[in-house]
Every structure is written in structure tokens, then in C-alpha cells.
Amino acid sequence: MADSECYAILDCLQGCPETSNEAQCSLACIMTAPPNDKFDAVMQCMAENGCIAQYPQDGQCLASDDEALQSITDIAQLQGDWWVVKGLNCGQNEEWYGGQDWLPCQHGRFEQLDDGQWINNTTFCNGIDNVCTSDLIITIPELVLIGPGVVRHNYPKGEAPLIPQIEDWKFVSVPDPDWAFVLWCGSNPVVDYNGGYVISRHRNLDPITPEIEAEFRKVTERFGVNYDELCVSDNNHCIE
Numbered sequence: 001m002a003d004s005e006c007y008a009i010l011d012c013l014q015g016c017p018e019t020s021n022e023a024q025c026s027l028a029c030i031m032t033a034p035p036n037d038k039f040d041a042v043m044q045c046m047a048e049n050g051c052i053a054q055y056p057q058d059g060q061c062l063a064s065d066d067e068a069l070q071s072i073t074d075i076a077q078l079q080g081d082w083w084v085v086k087g088l089n090c091g092q093n094e095e096w097y098g099g100q101d102w103l104p105c106q107h108g109r110f111e112q113l114d115d116g117q118w119i120n121n122t123t124f125c126n127g128i129d130n131v132c133t134s135d136l137i138i139t140i141p142e143l144v145l146i147g148p149g150v151v152r153h154n155y156p157k158g159e160a161p162l163i164p165q166i167e168d169w170k171f172v173s174v175p176d177p178d179w180a181f182v183l184w185c186g187s188n189p190v191v192d193y194n195g196g197y198v199i200s201r202h203r204n205l206d207p208i209t210p211e212i213e214a215e216f217r218k219v220t221e222r223f224g225v226n227y228d229e230l231c232v233s234d235n236n237h238c239i240e
Contacts, residue, residue: 043161055190061192070149072148084106085235086205107123118142120143121140162190181220198230
């Protein structure tokens with residue numbers, strides 16, 4: 001408490017509502033604040049010793065690793081910018097309560113560093129339905145291809161509120177180099193969370209063709225998902 005920056009994060013967390021928006025609010029408190037080793041240490045200690053309540057599972061992990069595209073054998077095949085333009089986990093009910101797939105301005109950049117490591121340089125903001133309620137949040141997980149079509153996002157210290165945090169993106173459809181459908185499954189010390197989305201090189205759905213949408217409908221139906229009920233994001237207003 002003697003550390004004013006650490007206390008400011010704790011004070012922000014205390015103001016988060018005990019509703020489905022609590023996780024979004026908590027994320028904004030932590031990720032938009034300056035890095036603070038004292039806060040990181042106390043949060044990690046609390047998580048490792050069971051002092052933080054577990055959240056109910058958020059959504060379902062709908063795809064197994066072997067259901068991802070076997071033709072994707074190198075992250076280089078996915079290199080470049082990806083925008084989330086349609087999502088599955090939109091906070092629509094008690095099962096899919098987190099709303100991660102409807103966060104505005106979700107922009108990922110699959111990049112390879114000079115040392116060969118792949119990263120996803122990701123920006124987004126808290127909010128829903130294309131309306132930001134926080135400043136831009138930046139997080140940079142490391143990427144590893146753990147199997148054909150399965151890209152693991154591993155968040156290093158400082159890139160997530162709690163570690164270990166891992167998300168496995170399972171690319172189940174890439175009907176065009178500019179379009180893909182991903183089902184993802186994630187976990188950290190307090191919650192297992194899941195989702196899925198249409199990602200595109202474009203900022204919104206305007207350029208999509210009927211043929212690509214027909215393919216997405218066929219693929220999503222195989223996983224029990226109604227493509228036409230997915231929430232839509234338009235990123236034209238986003239800075240990054």
C-alpha cells in the first residue's frame with residue numbers, strides 16, 4: 001500500500017462490479033497500469049496459494065488438436081495481420097459469459113523476431129459491440145506450433161494478469177488467405193476460458209464472399225456453432 005502505483009491498481013480492482021463484466025474490468029485495471037513488480041508478486045502468490053476464487057468455466061473447448069487443419073505446418077503460413085470480425089464468446093449467456101470475442105479493435109500480428117521466436121503483437125480495448133470502455137491494451141504472447149494447425153499462445157510475465165496463461169488457437173478453416181475460422185481454448189490459474197472467431201486481413205466483413213461464408217457455415221455447423229449467430233465486429237474506427 002505504500003507503493004502508490006501498486007495501490008492504484010488494487011483500488012481500481014475494488015471498484016469492479018461483481019457481474020459478468022468483472023473480468024473485463026479487472027483486465028483493464030491491470031493491463032493499462034504501469035508495470036509493477038509488487039502487484040505482480042502479490043497476485044501470483046495469491047493465485048498459487050488458493051487465495052483467489054476460481055471463476056466458473058467460460059464456454060466450452062469445442063475442437064480437439066487433431067481437428068485443426070493438418071496442412072498448417074509452419075507459423076509462417078499465418079504471418080501478418082489478423083482482425084477479429086466475428087466472434088463466438090460474446091457474453092450472450094451464462095455459459096459464454098466472458099465476452100472475449102466481442103472486445104473491440106482486436107488486432108493480432110503474427111511476427112517473427114530476429115532470434116526466430118514468433119509472437120502475436122496484439123492490441124484491443126475493453127468494451128462490447130464496437131464501443132471501447134478503456135484505453136488500448138497491448139499484450140505480446142509468444143507463439144509455438146504444437147501440432148498441425150494449432151498455435152499455442154504462451155503469455156510471459158508482464159503480458160497477462162496471472163501466469164501461466166496459455167491459449168491454443170486451432171485453425172479449423174482457412175478457405176482463403178485473407179480469412180480463417182479459429183476455435184481457441186485457454187486457461188490461467190483462476191479460470192478455463194474458450195471461444196472462437198472469424199479473423200481476417202480486412203477490418204470488417206464487407207469484403208467477404210458468399211463462397212467463403214458458405215464454407216464457414218459448413219465448418220461451424222460441424223462444431224455445433226451457428227455462423228449467423230456470431231457477434232459482429234467492425235474495426236474501421238480502430239486506431240491500431
